[in-house]
Every structure is written in C-alpha cells, then in structure tokens.
Amino acid sequence: MKRANITLDEIYNLLLNTATREWERTQLLKCKSEIENGTNNEQAFSELEYRLRPLAVRNNLTPDVAEFYTKLSGKNQKIESFDLTKHFEKDAPGVERAIFAGGCFWCMVEPFEARPGIIAVISGYTGGQVDNPTYEIVSRGTSGHVEAVEIIYDSKLISYETLVGIYWQLIDPTDDGGQINDRGANYKPIIFVNNDEKKEVANKSRKELEQSRKYSKPIIVPIRNAEKFWPAENYHQDFYKKNRVRYWRIENSRRQYLAYLKVKGWIKRKFSRE
Known part of the structure; x- marks a missing residue:
C-alpha cells in the first residue's frame, strides 16, 4: 500500500x-x-x-x-461529502423551510424525504447558545441545542400542514425528556416556525391532536420561533442510506413503541366512554 x-x-x-x-x-x-x-x-x-x-x-x-x-x-479519492448547497441557497419563489426536532435526527429524514415536493432534508442542530456546535457539544446537553431536521420543500406540491401531520406520526408528543430510547434535553421534541402563518397552522394542528385524545398523557410539544440552524457533520447526513441495517433496527424499535402508545390511548378512550 x-x-x-x-x-x-x-x-x-x-x-x-x-x-x-x-x-x-x-x-x-x-x-x-x-x-x-x-x-x-x-x-x-x-x-x-x-x-x-x-x-x-x-x-x-x-x-x-x-x-x-x-x-x-493510501487512496487518492476523497470520501464523498453531503451536498449542503440547498441549505445556503436563497429560496426560489414557492420554496419554503420547516424545522422539526423529534429526538435523534437519524430517524427524522427518510419519512419526509420520500414525499413528493421535498427538495432536501438536512440533519442539524438548533435552539442553542453556541455557534458552530458539534455533535460532541450538543450530546452533552448543556449548549441548549436540540437535534433537528431542516426540510426544504416546494409549497406548491406539499403543504406545511401536511409536514406537521407527518411530524406527529414520528414522535411521542407526550415526552419532554427526550424521545423513545434517546434521553436528554438535546432530544426534546419542538416545532420551530419562521412566520406567523406556520405558527397558526402548528398551533391548530397541536390543538386538534389534544382534542383527539389519542394519547393517555398531555401533549407537551412547544412551538417556538425558528433560530439559526446548523447542519450536522457529514456522517450524520442521510444516515438511513449509509447504514441501512442499524437504521432499520432503530426505526423498527421506534415504530413499535409509537404503536404501543396509540393502543394505550385507544384503550383509555374506550374505557372513558364506557
């Protein structure tokens, strides 16, 4: 060599x-x-x-x-880097952005990326007090950042309301200590909005979820004004494509737990009516 x-x-x-x-x-x-x-x-x-x-x-x-x-x-080729061009570009007319925190960002990419109208889904950090945060810094849970995804989408093909609806399906909205197996302040679920229209949509959607009584505990997900989004390191981007087996195991465990919560909520509603 x-x-x-x-x-x-x-x-x-x-x-x-x-x-x-x-x-x-x-x-x-x-x-x-x-x-x-x-x-x-x-x-x-x-x-x-x-x-x-x-x-x-x-x-x-x-x-x-x-x-x-x-x-x-001894190899000349560089390991391919994730293309972050879309994050830094000025959005064209009709192109908008949404930021959701819902636990580990590894499991927050594929469910959105597979939808028509999605331009890019970027894993990153937001909501903290430190510039240029790294995974190690955020993982300590002291910088104020949460792991999140930035979704760049064509609003003519998919609505923000639809994105919020997908988001609720991916998280446990009653857990403010993290998500599923990911514990700590950096894994809290939060919806970040960048204008009043999105705030209104998110609040309406959260209220509808509360009134549905799908969960046996209160909905605790806050809706906050968007802050600077910092893209995560290259190895976190498109994790579901790079490590299919590990991703599948994590995602499968997550789906099973969320299904259990819905069954638990259904049982509570049934006995409440009776």
Missing part, C-alpha cells in the same frame, strides 16, 4: 479536535500508545486503518478523521 507520510502530530491534532467522536478518539489513542511503546509506525498505522475501515466505507467518519483516513489508506 502506498501510504502518504503521516506523523504523530496529525494524531495529536485529531485527539484535540472537539469534533472527533469518542470511538474515533479511542482508536487514535490506541495507535499513539502502540507507537510510543515501540511498535513500528507502519504496523501501527495499518492496524488503525483496519479499525477505521468499516466506518470509512459507509461514509460514517467525522470529516477530519475521514480526511485523515484517506491519507492513511
């Missing part, structure tokens, strides 16, 4: 990088320790490449580690 010249300084820089995930940091520390204890550099780097490879081939490394892996593996 023709490997580019790699130094321990590059390992140190990645270890100090706040965006490096804990699992990645563990592999880097192991490589560093092996070299410091006398292992041949080439052997240690080869072992590191082997450990990182499963995530690299699924485009699931953090950006800087992905770039480092390209050098480590």
